[in-house]
Amino acid sequence: MKKYLVSTAVAALCVFGSAAARAEPLKIAVIEAFSGPNAQTAIPFVEGVRYAIGKLNKEGGFNGEPIVVTEYDSLNQTAGAAEKLKAAIADGARIIIQSTNSAITAQISEDVRKYNLRNKGKEILFMMEGSEAAEFTAEKCQFWAFKTASNPFIRIKALVSAMKDTGKLGSKVYSINQNYSYGVDHEKAQALYAKEAGAQIVGSTLHDTAKIQDFSPYVAQIKASGADTILSGNWGNDIILFMRALGDAGLKVNVGNTSLDTTGALSAMGPSALGAVLVKLYNLEAGGKAGETFAEDFKAVIGHYPYNEEPTTAFGTLLLGEALKKVSQPGGKVDIKAVALALENVSYDSPAGRWSFRKEDHQLLLPVAVSEVSKEARYKVDGTDMGFKLLKIVSPEDSAVPVDPKCKMDRPS
């Protein structure tokens, strides 16, 4: 009985004591497809966020309190994501992080915008850490959403300039992409930047997405066009099967793509991928000593070397962390407007270079890594003897594309 009394008293003291001393903790919600077939795509994004938040909490959290992260399953549906966003807000989340599936990103971004219009003073900040669609910093840009991903224009600009500098861009370019908004943007970007680099577009194709089993007719078309370089924004099976068809035809051309590093892609493409050029936001070989330290630290915490999108979301979240550090005061309140304004001015030094946001459209300005599929790569992938050897880091200044005139941002007064 006595023991019971003592423990109750201690517990009560703890509760009151902590209530007095504790500030309101910052809550972050990660809304992602944790179940179903898309969970595999979502996991690397989430691991990157987990790593970064762990690091931020080790460095003192926010307002002297650890940052609380809750994960919500979007069921990979827009309606499901909208519901989970409401749940997250009801649970007190003030920052939302979401990465995969542009449709869900659009849904959350719009919902956050409307919520902030209707709930002044209780604003929510949205970090889009993976969706590549260009609309998010164009007609759909808004003050409360920050995009730590690139878009087809940034990627292709960096890809073409690096291919030109390393002698991998010929004079005749063929452009092959998937026929939906993302692929159409890629086609536009390829036409624009190939022309700027002095190359000629000799043909372009838009094909059905994820439906084509045999790319040999397309390869024959490319052969007939006399192209010496192929640019493509294809992902998933559409790049794997295309590269295999290219290898089977024995066509020796330069290839530039955005998704050669998808898990399993290199082993599926085999030697036909050798020499192909990948443009990605990061390469583990970048940054010398700092890069190695990051890779080892990540492995110590998460259990494997960072791959796929893990470094990108880790840096994106650490960039958010820089803004949090700037407004953090022990015992202070969570002021999301201050965080958002700080986020426009801070930068994070990744091993490859500086990450920061552009104030006008909240697009991330970042160094872009261009690599080559090679047997000399330091980190081999998929259990093959191949990996991605860094060719060039394109600086944030050189990879940036102009602000889209369609972006009209309503800033809070």
Next chain:
Amino acid sequence: MMRIGLLASIVALLLGAPLVLSGHVVGVLTTALIAVLFAMAFNLLSGRAGMLSFGHAAYFAIGGFAVIHAMQAVEKGLLWLPTPLLPLVGGVAGLIGGLCAGYFATLRSGVYFSMVTLALAELLHAIAPNLGSIFGGEVGLTTMRMPWTSFDYGNEVHVYYTVVAWVVLCIGLLYAYNQTLFGRLTVGVREAERRVSFLGYNLHHTKIIVFGVSAMFSGIAGGLLAFTTESINYSILGMGMSASVVLHTFVGGSGVFFGPAVGAFVFALFGSLVSDMTKNWLLYQGILFVGIMMFMGDGLAMLWLRIVNEFKERNWSALKLRALLLPPGLLVAAGVVTLLELTSRILDQQYAAIVSRTKAWPPVSLYGFNWNPTALATWLVPILAIGAGAGLVFLAISRAGREAAPRAALAGEHAR
């Protein structure tokens, strides 16, 4: 009389729900009600008329896209339409789409009909990504609800009441439809197609109209979804949506008027609420579906009706058997869930990282307890629970069988 009382209390519960529930749960209820209407509309075609459509997502989506375009027009001032009447646009679009598609699909019956509906839906699904101006491309279309009289529509409760009103109205109309002569004819199409044409009705026209009406209500449901989320995207045209409505209908029971509503409501809530608790919710949903199909193939609503009938007939032995089966059934379920949750926690990447770092298997937390994965008891407890539960179920059934056998023999004597 009792049925009317039950329905009135359900409607009263729905109307009162926002007073006690949090905004998030009201949002979950809203999507569940939309799934209810979609399943009811689907069942008019599949259950009443016996035409199983595998592509009903198409009409749901057509309604949704029509409403989004209408909302955008209202926002720009090009169209005048009170906000609560917006789902009507979805109904009109669904009806037109349904009549056109129905003309082709109903030329065939049976499996061939199902295949045509599937093909038509896939056709739309394949074209949609290429038509950015209509379907909005990858990021879809978004808009904003306009205020209407004292409803500002910024609050989910306003949306909820609008959805409740539409769902109740549409289900009422569907019920009334079944009472009409044409409603009887619809059942005739299912029961004896040839006789319908021998009676002098044009079979093809009848089928087109049924298809159109079903698509119209699906379009209203899709319109309500677009109205609720203020956005739509072409992913809604995918097979997943068409499959889920079939699943909802069969889980609830297509033979009972309210069956699909029960199935849709239960599964929609299941998806929303269980996914907050575990990432394995899809697996449980699958197990539940298989279980329901194996042990009560005519659906949850039929189970409910049976229990009600047993009460009415004072069939105490049957009710006693159900009561006896419930605890061991729950025991088996608890054992299975525990096993699956423990396994999935151990197979998790984060856990694997900890194991590879510390070279030890730390205990995993489940139901507020710590379970040590290397201890035998951790695995023995759920396995024993499954074994004991299954044994008790077997015992109860065989005992009931033995008790029933003499009575059945007696009944046989009487019959003779």
